[in-house]
Amino acid sequence: MTLKLYNTLTRRKEVFEPLDPANIRMYVCGPTVYDFAHIGNARPIIVFDLLYRLLRHLYGPEHVTYARNITDVDDKINARAAEEGVSIGEVTARTIAQFHADIAELNVLEPTVEPRATEHIEQMKALIETLIEKGHAYVAEDHVLFHVPSMPGYGALSRRSPEEMEAGARVEVAPYKKHPMDFVLWKPSREGEPAWESPAGIKTPGRPGWHIECSAMSQEHLGEIFDIHGGGVDLVFPHHENEIAQSTCAHGTPVMARFWMHNGYLQVEGEKMSKSLGNFITIHDLLQQWPGEAIRLAMLTTHYRQPLNWTEAGVREAKRTLDHWYELTAAVEPAESPSEQVIEALCDDLNTPRALAALHELRRAAAHGDREAAASLK
Secondary structure, three states: OOEEOOOOOOOOOEEEOOOOOOOEEEEOOOEEEOOOEHHHHHHHHHHHHHHHHHHHHHHHHEEEEEOOOEOOHHHHHHHHHHHHHOOOHHHHHHHHHHHHHHHHOOOOOOOOOOEEHHHHHHHHHHHHHHHHHHOOEEOOEEEEEHHHOOOOOOOOOOOOOOHHHHHHOOOOOOOOOOOOOEEEEEEEEOOOOOOOOOOOOOOEEEEOOHHHHHHHHHHHHOOOOEEEEEEHHHHHHHHHHHHHHHHHHHOOOOOOEEEEEEOOOEEEEEEEOOOOOOOOOEEEHHHOOOOOOHHHHHOOOOOOOOOOEEEEHHHHHEEEEEEEHHHHHOOOOOOOOHHHHHHHHEEOOOOHHHHHHHHHOOOOOOHOOOOHHHHHHO
């Protein structure tokens, strides 16, 4: 069966042909561990878990490598530790444990590897040194910055004008920058912040910028070029744009990943989720009210690239649907393989609304006594 996926890089649906069918490689940006994961964080976790399962079905579980990282060095983590008066390690350990517990309830498979930023500092420093040597980065006032004009194709993923990119990046204005769009690869640490020996002969201890972390971790576990890079649409610019710049300039490769996939935004009851509106919902809170499988199903009723309006009515309907399916399939053993119609729908760029329509057809048949349909539904 042919798998087609929408590629943000080309803005079209393309036939997926792996670089190596014996080792399909996918990288997805994971959480920054300073607080409970919210339902917006849950969407990419669920979407790319579905893709991981589909790839395993099509190519075999042993032929798919899925890396989903953890960002455990970040200014937000530092701020949370200072606010609570605890160590940074305490904040990250607690948050990682909670994240794992929450997403396990969403029936998410563990990734093949879950790299942590703090365990890849040497790889980041090596990448930074390479970028300096090749003229794509420079040292200024104990910082190392990527020089955006050194990459002619910068902006290909987001397709923004230089003016739009400069506004969208919310770049820090600093007198030591050669160009306003230049972004940080390494920065000096203040007292009490995580710090490592700096690259490029910088004497002040420091820590990595956010973007270099994913370039280093994906290279370490998946290679210089891999099949799929995923994440939320909010990461297209500047994070993923900057990852591409770092990786392709360091390795001299035409691409970093062949397919770039992004899930759409999530709203709550028609409004943007925010603490000020009182509609900020964590996965943990939601799991106190609803079973994880109902949350997962509600997330998948909308196609992953479309905006998702999260509603209580939607998750209630998802639970009702699941209860009915369980009732219809209680007396049968599950089929040996998934429904061909469901797999066919998922192979069309993870078309979950079409896949769910196929499942509802099975439900109708099962309700009329078709045991084969009930087995496929189970």
